[in-house]
Amino acid sequence: MAQLKVPNTISPAQWQSLVLQLASISACLIFWQIASTQKWDLGLVTFNNVPTPAAVIDAAWKLISSNALWPHLSSSLTRVFSGYLAAALVGIGLGLAIGRSNRAENVLMPPLELLRPIPAVAWIPLAILMFPSSEASMIFITFTGALFPILLNTVHGVEAVDPRLIASARSLGASPSAILREVILPGATPSIITGLSIGMGTSWFCLVTAEMISGQWGIGYYTWASYVIQNYADIVVGMLLIGLLGMGSSWLIKRFGNLLTPWYRLQGKTR
Amino acid sequence: MNLYEAPDAPAANTAASTSTASVATVSDFVTDGSDSAGSTAAGSTAAGSTAAGSTAATARFGKITAEQISIHLGQGKAAFEAVQAVDFAIAPGEFVCILGPSGCGKSTLLGALAGHITPSSGQLKLDDQTINGPSPERGMVFQHHTLFPWRSTLDNVAFGLKMRGMGKQERMAQATEMLKLVGLEDSAERWPSQLSGGMQQRVEIARVLINKPRLLLMDEPFGALDAQTRMKMQELLLSIWSRIRTTVVFVTHDIDEALFLADRILVMSPRPGRIIEDLPVNFPRPRRTELVTTAAFMQLKRHCLELLNHEEGRQLPRLSPLGLAEDAQPRLRCEIS
Numbered sequence: 271m272a273q274l275k276v277p278n279t280i281s282p283a284q285w286q287s288l289v290l291q292l293a294s295i296s297a298c299l300i301f302w303q304i305a306s307t308q309k310w311d312l313g314l315v316t317f318n319n320v321p322t323p324a325a326v327i328d329a330a331w332k333l334i335s336s337n338a339l340w341p342h343l344s345s346s347l348t349r350v351f352s353g354y355l356a357a358a359l360v361g362i363g364l365g366l367a368i369g370r371s372n373r374a375e376n377v378l379m380p381p382l383e384l385l386r387p388i389p390a391v392a393w394i395p396l397a398i399l400m401f402p403s404s405e406a407s408m409i410f411i412t413f414t415g416a417l418f419p420i421l422l423n424t425v426h427g428v429e430a431v432d433p434r435l436i437a438s439a440r441s442l443g444a445s446p447s448a449i450l451r452e453v454i455l456p457g458a459t460p461s462i463i464t465g466l467s468i469g470m471g472t473s474w475f476c477l478v479t480a481e482m483i484s485g486q487w488g489i490g491y492y493t494w495a496s497y498v499i500q501n502y503a504d505i506v507v508g509m510l511l512i513g514l515l516g517m518g519s520s521w522l523i524k525r526f527g528n529l530l531t532p533w534y535r536l537q538g539k540t541r
Numbered sequence: 542m543n544l545y546e547a548p549d550a551p552a553a554n555t556a557a558s559t560s561t562a563s564v565a566t567v568s569d570f571v572t573d574g575s576d577s578a579g580s581t582a583a584g585s586t587a588a589g590s591t592a593a594g595s596t597a598a599t600a601r602f603g604k605i606t607a608e609q610i611s612i613h614l615g616q617g618k619a620a621f622e623a624v625q626a627v628d629f630a631i632a633p634g635e636f637v638c639i640l641g642p643s644g645c646g647k648s649t650l651l652g653a654l655a656g657h658i659t660p661s662s663g664q665l666k667l668d669d670q671t672i673n674g675p676s677p678e679r680g681m682v683f684q685h686h687t688l689f690p691w692r693s694t695l696d697n698v699a700f701g702l703k704m705r706g707m708g709k710q711e712r713m714a715q716a717t718e719m720l721k722l723v724g725l726e727d728s729a730e731r732w733p734s735q736l737s738g739g740m741q742q743r744v745e746i747a748r749v750l751i752n753k754p755r756l757l758l759m760d761e762p763f764g765a766l767d768a769q770t771r772m773k774m775q776e777l778l779l780s781i782w783s784r785i786r787t788t789v790v791f792v793t794h795d796i797d798e799a800l801f802l803a804d805r806i807l808v809m810s811p812r813p814g815r816i817i818e819d820l821p822v823n824f825p826r827p828r829r830t831e832l833v834t835t836a837a838f839m840q841l842k843r844h845c846l847e848l849l850n851h852e853e854g855r856q857l858p859r860l861s862p863l864g865l866a867e868d869a870q871p872r873l874r875c876e877i878s
Contacts, residue, residue, distance in 0.1 A: 432687070433863060434683055434685075434687045434863065435687050435689065437655075437657050437675070437681070437687070437862075437863055438681065438683070438687035439689075439700075440657075440674075440675040441655055441656075441657075441675040441676070441677065441679065441680060441681045441749075442677055442680075442700050442701040442704060442748070442749075442752065443676070443677035443701055443704040443705060443752065444700075444704050445704070448704055452689070452700075453689065456689070456691040457691075459691070531691070533690050533691050533732045533734065534690075534691075
């Protein structure tokens with residue numbers, strides 16, 4: 271579409287928001303630096319044992335030069351994305367069924383509502399018992415993290431499709447399957463993408479929990495193991511890595527979503 | 542008569558050039574049921590002649606018969622009779638307006654004709670076939686557009702053809718012709734949200750007409766437009782109808798609109814909806830905006846006002862062609878004009 275081209279130059283408004291974003295991150299770093307070197311004790315919270323940014327950078331550098339970074343990263347990425355993809359398939363599939371059919375809602379929603387509040391960490395023992403390999407049980411835990419946001423947003427999106435659009439499609443000769451494909455699915459897409467984006471976050475969220483089971487590799491395992499051996503700088507490195515990867519993959523999902531819904535971006539933020 | 546120069550279409554063609562360009566395809570739409578004389582007449586009308594009377598293009602399909610139609614809406618204790626024992630017949634190619642106050646059941650009746658609502662009793666037939674569920678033969682235009690926001694204007698118009706399994710190239714060509722008919726060929730690639738209210742309704746009409754319906758159902762289609770755009774749209778609709786002669790059932794609570802458009806007006810009473818008068822409107826066609834200020838027009842308008850005023854002041858929830866409107870709120874008084 272000609273009128274939807276993204277401009278190549280950065281406008282002053284975009285510069286301003288970029289500067290603001292960078293300034294915000296710098297402020298956090300500066301606060302961290304001062305609080306940890308001065309060993310602030312604020313009563314409620316103390317920075318006595320918090321490693322300084324310099325110590326963290328040092329630890330990060332050690333991790334990068336140790337050849338261990340890639341095995342850690344790749345095992346975590348594989349687990350998160352396997353669990354996430356499974357959650358996306360199951361969540362969108364079940365969500366469409368529940369959103370469209372009262373019977374499916376009555377059959378599926380009660381057990382799902384019961385399972386939803388169970389935290390990932392509570393699943394660990396059962397996951398170990400249920401799955402033959404520890405790898406599969408870890409993937410299952412990231413799956414449980416991503417499933418519910420995707421499922422609930424899909425249901426919400428399907429139910430929010432304007433019934434007049436469905437009536438119109440029927441009047442124009444659309445079959446039930448064409449209505450699902452041409453009206454329900456595209457109509458629910460913005461909401462599904464919101465669910466996918468939140469699910470990406472919660473999937474990373476469950477990674478440390480999942481990799482408590484792990485024996486050797488993974489960012490979550492690395493973080494957990496550093497805590498066990500009281501290597502505080504390494505904990506922060508692990509936390510930051512999870513934060514970065516989670517942010518990066520959420521960003522990817524958003525870009526992917528924008529590509530899928532070019533009509534939706536036109537609305538923008540209402541002021 | 543610059544029908545295509547609505548205020549929201551700066552680049553629209555003049556009526557004459559558009560018509561000449563689309564003669565061939567437009568007569569295609571008419572010929573489904575009509576003989577060669579019919580399509581010739583449609584062609585000459587399209588070429589800009591002034592004789593656009595009801596004899597110019599003939600339609601063989603689109604006969605409606607309704608016998609003792611009653612429709613109940615709501616459930617349990619909230620159930621009520623929206624339409625009560627209604628009888629009427631509409632000839633092929635006739636332009637009929639259903640006029641009545643808000644909540645009188647006129648949209649409900651339209652919903653039954655579309656197949657979205659099932660009458661609780663009575664016989665409702667199109668060309669002697671009982672109406673059973675929605676069909677592309679009975680196209681429906683709502684008050685607020687129902688274009689798919691995720692499809693371009695052109696894809697929206699081509700939707701019905703896609704559902705019929707027509708190949709991409711052919712349906713795009715036909716949809717482009719249809720957009721020309723409503724003067725929007727320049728907006729083919731835009732999203733529906735980028736169009737003005739009047740343009741959206743024109744796309745909606747094109748999307749319905751591309752299916753060559755026997756019956757065009759319109760539920761206050763211009764009700765949400767500003768007064769000037771509404772008049773342009775009424776003229777445009779009559780111009781299209783003079784070329785693509787299909788039966789039109791047009792629901793409105795606006796007396797001026799009904800008198801300006803219709804061959805015949807069915808006036809409905811407030812709930813339960815009954816037809817209280819079957820009023821022929823014999824103003825010559827083509828009709829222009831000036832018509833609404835003539836003495837004959839005023840006289841008929843006064844007559845309609847008296848009919849509608851008579852049960853004024855009752856509070857009724859809004860109804861829609863899909864049953865009860867979701868934002869059903871009782872109006873303080875029945876709206877007329």
